[in-house]
Structures are given as structure tokens and as C-alpha cells.
Ligand SMILES: [Zn+2]
């Protein structure tokens with residue numbers, strides 16, 4: 096029985112591209128009593144591997160915590176694998192807003208002591224005595240209450256790029272550290288204030304709320320499903336977002352934009368920016384915020400020291416790493432003396448800048464006609480394949496390619512191959528290919544821009 100990944104990340108990325116199928120990035124968790132986590136792990140691996148499900152999953156005696164990428168057409172089959180377990184019947188799957196087919200490239204299910212490293216001794220308090228769950232609108236209402244204290248239970252690099260207005264954002268690297276700090280800081284408010292807590296997907300608050308009730312807080316509330324579910328609800332119900340900026344996520348996208356506010360700075364030049372990156376020096380890999388200009392000048396490195404190292408021959412880089420505390424910066428998660436504009440602890444509630452978003456009105460004013468849809472993208476050769484379903488397309492035409500992951504991309508057609516042969520004008524029914532400087536996705540729409 097094959098219970099481990101047999102493909103490398105690169106091989107997997109290529110397979111996903113060749114399959115050309117859309118994938119959904121999602122997360123879920125459940126606290127439950129699992130007597131044999133190892134057996135549970137193996138069952139899940141077999142079931143999910145068969146569905147081509149990928150992701151990073153932790154299982155423990157106390158439950159499951161999963162971040163995953165699922166082929167969109169397998170979502171029902173995936174749900175069925177969860178429904179087999181009583182404690183996951185009807186479970187809410189938090190589906191990410193921006194979809195990326197490459198969010199996860201392996202299926203990794205690990206058995207852990209706990210599903211979240213909370214540092215709590217669960218025997219000492221009642222973990223089921225949780226705070227009151229709030230939906231987005233209820234959360235907003237309580238935020239308005241002057242008697243409310245709102246606490247961000249995420250880490251400094253998460254709250255830095257986005258947080259609720261007025262939230263206390265502890266300067267911590269782990270969830271474990273934030274619990275005693277908050278307990279200490281809010282000592283005098285246990286009786287009369289509303290303690291409102293939130294995190295990314297709700298899992299951290301699930302136990303933290305029980306912990307704070309045990310510590311004597313009388314009015315404890317938590318954002319149900321965390322920022323991810325909050326975002327879904329404000330979009331669906333057209334509620335004003337009281338969360339500003341980006342929601343940091345743990346897959347390679349590193350963040351989902353919630354509002355167009357930028358609340359953080361490039362750590363190197365101080366310009367408003369909220370794009371996280373990892374230092375290009377493999378021995379460093381520091382998580383930090385870097386603007387496009389600094390990325391160019393510093394070649395994706397966090398410091399001149401790292402930049403110099405990346406210019407050495409590989410063999411020498413490897414030699415340098417030996418005997419060095421390599422893990423040091425990696426586990427310091429986003430703090431280094433060379434970063435001058437790193438902010439943590441007290442964060443601004445006023446946006447520093449607005450992210451550039453395409454003006455919707457402008458988009459509508461572009462006159463265009465639908466030509467067809469994307470059938471394939473050849474990653475290596477950067478060739479796109481479309482099927483023409485309406486009208487026709489000629490060399491010199493301006494086209495617009497549009498899709499949820501691709502966005503809206505315009506370009507002028509300089510060559511067309513119809514059914515394998517070069518041609519001037521392609522007609523309905525033709526399968527056309529041409530090279531394209533960006534990746535497209537299956538079912539992206541192809542338009543001809545008019546006038
Ligand atoms: Zn910069």
C-alpha cells in the first residue's frame with residue numbers, strides 16, 4: 096500500500112497543468128476524540144490520494160486540522176470521505192477566495208500531539224466550555240460596542256498585513272505565546288468587558304475562548320470560521336468589512352486581499368506594501384515584506400549578506416551552511432535586524448495606501464465580443480490552446496483573456512496556428528494555438544476587443 100507521496104513538487108505541478116482542471120483551495124478543522132490517529136491518518140491518505148487531493152493536514156487525539164487543494168470536480172466525492180466520520184458530518188469547508196491550482200503540491204498528513212500547538216494543559220480546564228460564536232454581522236455589531244476589546248490571536252507577521260480595526264495585535268511568533276500575554280494585559284477587564292477574539296479560520300479561538308473563560312473572563316466571543324468565513328459572509332451579504340488589508344495564509348500565496356487597504360510597509364524601503372516573500376538565500380529563507388523595487392535591487396534577498404551568498408557558486412553556499420545555525424532565521428519567522436521597517440505590536444488602523452485594483456466601470460466600458468474558451472496551456476513551451484466558438488480571430492486583433500485565476504489580460508495577436516497550421520484568420524470550430532507570456536487556465540474566456 097502506497098501511503099506516501101511518490102511525486103516531487105515539480106512533477107506534481109506539471110501534472111496539474113496537464114490535467115488542466117480547476118482546483119479549490121480550502122481548509123477545515125474539527126475537535127473530536129480520535130482514539131487511533133495513526134489509523135485515521137492512513138484511512139484519510141488512501142481515500143484522498145485516490146481523489147488527487149493535496150494539502151497539509153495534522154491529526155491528533157484531539158481532532159483534525161487541514162489545509163487542502165482539491166480538484167473542483169471531486170469536491171462532492173471529497174465531502175463523502177468526510178461524512179464517513181460522525182464528527183465531520185456537515186462540516187463547514189472554508190473555501191479560499193482567490194484560487195490557485197498550485198496552492199499545495201503534496202499530500203502530507205502528519206500525526207501530532209495536538210492539532211494546534213497551544214501549549215495548554217487541556218486536563219486543567221473544560222475545553223468544551225467555548226465562547227459564543229458570532230457571524231460577520233454580529234461581530235461587526237459587537238465591534239461598535241465601546242465596551243468591547245478585540246484581540247487578534249494570530250502572529251505578528253499575520254496581523255501586520257491585515258487586521259480588524261482597533262484590534263490588539265500581540266507581538267508574538269506563536270499562538271502559544273499570545274495566551275499568557277493577553278491574560279496579563281486584560282487582567283482588570285475580566286468582569287465587565289466583552290472579549291472578542293478572532294484568528295484565520297477559527298481553530299485557535301476555539302480553544303482560546305475556553306481557556307479565557309477558565310481564566311475568569313465573563314463575556315467571551317469568537318468569530319465563527321475566522322477571517323476566512325467572515326470574508327465569505329461580507330461578500331455574500333454585502334456587509335461592510337471591518338477587517339482592513341490582507342488575510343495572511345499559509346500556502347504559497349501568503350495572503351488573500353480582503354480590502355484594497357495596504358496597512359504595512361516594505362521592510363527594506365518603508366514604502367506601503369503588503370506582499371510577503373521568502374529570502375532567496377536558501378540558508379536564510381526569512382519571511383518578510385518586500386516591494387517590487389527592492390525585489391529587483393536585492394534580487395529577492397533580505398539583506399546584502401544574503402545577496403552576496405546567493406552570488407557564490409552553489410558548492411560554496413552549501414559549505415557555508417555547514418556548522419551554521421541554519422534554522423535560526425527560519426524559525427524566527429520574519430524578524431531580522433537588517434529589516435528597518437518591520438512593524439509588530441501596535442499596528443496602524445489607518446491604511447497607508449490603496450492597492451491598485453482595476454476600475455470596474457472602466458472594464459465594462461471596453462467593448463468586446465466572446466470568441467471562445469481556453470482548452471489547454473503548455474507550461475514548458477508557453478503555448479495556449481483555445482477553441483473558437485463564435486465570430487473569428489485574425490492576426491493583429493487585440494484580445495482579452497479573462498478568468499478567476501488569470502484575471503484580465505490583454506494582448507495583440509501576432510501569430511495563429513489553427514488546427515496545427517499557421518493561418519491569418521481562424522473561424523468557428525477551429526482549435527487555435529499561440530504563444531502567450533502568462534499562464535492561462537482551463538475555461539478562461541477569450542474575447543476580441545472591439546474598436
Ligand atoms: Zn521596498
Ligand SMILES: [Zn+2]
Nearest residue numbers: 374379397401
Ligand atoms: Zn536572507
